[in-house]
Amino acid sequence: MSAAVFALNPSSLTRPCLSSRILSIFSSYHSTSVFAMAGESKSKSGGGKKKEVKKETGLGLTNKKDDNFGEWYSEVVVNADMIEYYDISGCYILRPWTMSIWEAMQEFFDAEIKKMKIKNCYFPLFVSPGVLQKEKDHIEGFAPEVAWVTKSGESDLEVPIAIRPTSETVMYPYYSKWIRGHRDLPLKLNQWCNVVRWEFSNPTPFIRSREFLWQEGHTAFATQEEADAEVLAILELYRQIYEDYLAVPVIKGKKSEMEKFAGGYYTTSVEAFIPHTGRGVQGATSHCLGQNFAKMFEITYENDKGEKAMVWQNSWAYSTRTIGVMVMTHGDDKGLVLPPKVAAVQVIVIPVPFKDADTIGIFDACASTVKLLSEAGIRAEADLRDNYSPGWKYSHWEMKGVPLRLEIGPKDLANSQVRAVRRDNSAKKDLPMTNLVDQVKELLNTIQKNLFDLAKQKRDECEVEKDVKARTKGEMGAAKTLCSPFDQPEMEDGTLCFASGKPAKKWTYWGRSY
Known part of the structure; x- marks a missing residue:
């Protein structure tokens, strides 16, 4: 049997793998490529002692994705209002x-x-x-x-x-x-x-x-x-x-x-x-x-x-x-990041009134913007709550992963525009109200594509490691075969199976699975 396995980062035995290159860089290790492995959290409830959250918003995660992936994940799914822990372990x-x-x-x-x-x-x-x-x-x-x-x-x-x-x-x-x-x-x-x-x-x-x-x-x-x-x-x-x-x-x-x-x-x-x-x-x-x-x-x-x-x-x-x-x-250190196609709210509209601003005009503009987008089939809502600051609202909807935020303040009202902020990369852009629907649709499509492209890039950048078999043994379990791709990459003559040393016949993905 041939063995192509996603590569195990040497450092992944002690910390999360930073990147992994797939298939295209197997020329060095041929059929030894493996899904890399890192430790997982044993917390059942996103537990661990909570650090003090940021005072300016009252929001935020206490764990970073790169530092403690398991605790970060547990926090995100709760803080983003995705799940609530139940009193029977393993049920949510x-x-x-x-x-x-x-x-x-x-x-x-x-x-x-x-x-x-x-x-x-x-x-x-x-x-x-x-x-x-x-x-x-x-x-x-x-x-x-x-x-x-x-x-x-x-x-x-x-x-x-x-x-x-x-x-x-x-x-x-x-x-x-x-x-x-x-x-x-x-x-x-x-x-x-x-x-x-x-x-x-x-x-x-x-x-x-x-x-x-x-x-x-x-x-x-x-x-x-x-x-x-x-x-x-x-x-x-x-x-x-x-x-x-x-x-x-x-x-x-x-x-x-x-x-x-x-x-x-x-x-x-x-x-x-x-x-x-x-x-x-x-x-x-x-x-x-x-x-x-x-x-x-x-x-x-x-x-x-x-x-x-x-x-x-x-x-x-x-x-x-x-x-x-x-x-x-x-997901990132701000919380959930949702692809627009599956987001319950694709666009959140937030009023940003300042002292002596035309608050009623700003709120009316937010409501009319939501109406315009909703009628065009875009899932849009406005956060008009007056007991939270705009900054708190930004953090709240970033935590929940809403793909696009539209801000309307006095300047935007005067210039008949909105400030658009993308969740995937925090890019900001002023959009004129004329042709707003088409511009928002284009942005949502761009965000959807960018999320996929970025995820594929990260996956394809994982490093390879030659001694897969030895390094996959241990308490966390050995690698196993995942699947043999229908679309088989080219294989150089003389490529050997990493396990048997015999000539390889096909590429197969290996790794530790959840």
Whole structure:
């Protein structure tokens, strides 16, 4: 097996990797490139003693992204009103600021799968143990994380009931009932739901939580060709979610046999990378299950020749983990940074009145600006609260990651303009009110593109390291294969596998994963 692995920064054993160059600089180390690794916070609540916040605003983070990534992340997701910690470890309250991001992705994805004639449904949360154990190879991968209901009130249940970690064993007994002949195929269903996986490693909001939201698609076809085509079509939608909506660069590829979905035929994935920690993140997966589950659950049909045949199946999913990847990728020392496509508020308008200024005129201008932008389909709001200073409001909305701030003061009112301030790079520009909508739309598109370009640049600048195998051992776990890219980079003649020393045949990404 060839081994291309994102490079491990020598200093990443003691501090976060500063940068990592991918694929293009492998000429020095050939097939030894690895996702770099750095320590993660063990805080469950963004804890740690709070430092005194800035007095002028009453806002701000006590940890810097470069200094203490884990604590920084914990602070951001709380201070930006994304989550609230719950009294059960590993479970989090998703606040409206988070749900709006999830809904933006859901709106895109749901519309796209409906174009593919995939229909939404809902199956129960509970799984009988008999069904769960029917596919032993599959459930073995989930067994340590399965949560069980054992009591009803004060009475013990005669048979414990599992809470779904995924729904193959929930749904497929009914696929065998519904699929009888070739005219019943393809059967293509998706559900938006929650699942429970009782993580015992350090829970992390969005990235590793004990309950999370996701969609899971489960489809059945007459032929492998149909199943293969759908696997790649869904994987492309996942790429679009990350790159076009969340502005996070990912790599599409195929998992190794060791890392594929338990009980499946093969697994494809999109993989993201967090430069600050040097860790890879499995972003979403699209599995071809082959006929393994069809055999176990007797999902057969009569084909057009009158012969009995087994279906080919797929399953695929992405979850609220996507949001955590976005926060880690774009956030900075001021807080959250949101790509415009998923921001609940794309533009915040703030009045900046001075002493003896025409306060009413300024407030009216803010309201009319919001109305103008909103009517053009831009998600805009005005912060007209009179108990906070403009400076406090700036910090507040920067913490929440709003892509664009428009300020209106006496000078702006007099000159019929607004002052625009970008969240991604703090660039300021005066925009005349004439043609404001087009200018704001152009700025939002620029911000969206810049966030992606910057994230890709950071990812591609990671350093490489030759002794990957030795350096990935230790308490934090060794590197593992992530995926083999569909778009394979060129490989020089004589390139050797870093693990076996034999001639390499393909590039494969390795790394430590969340």
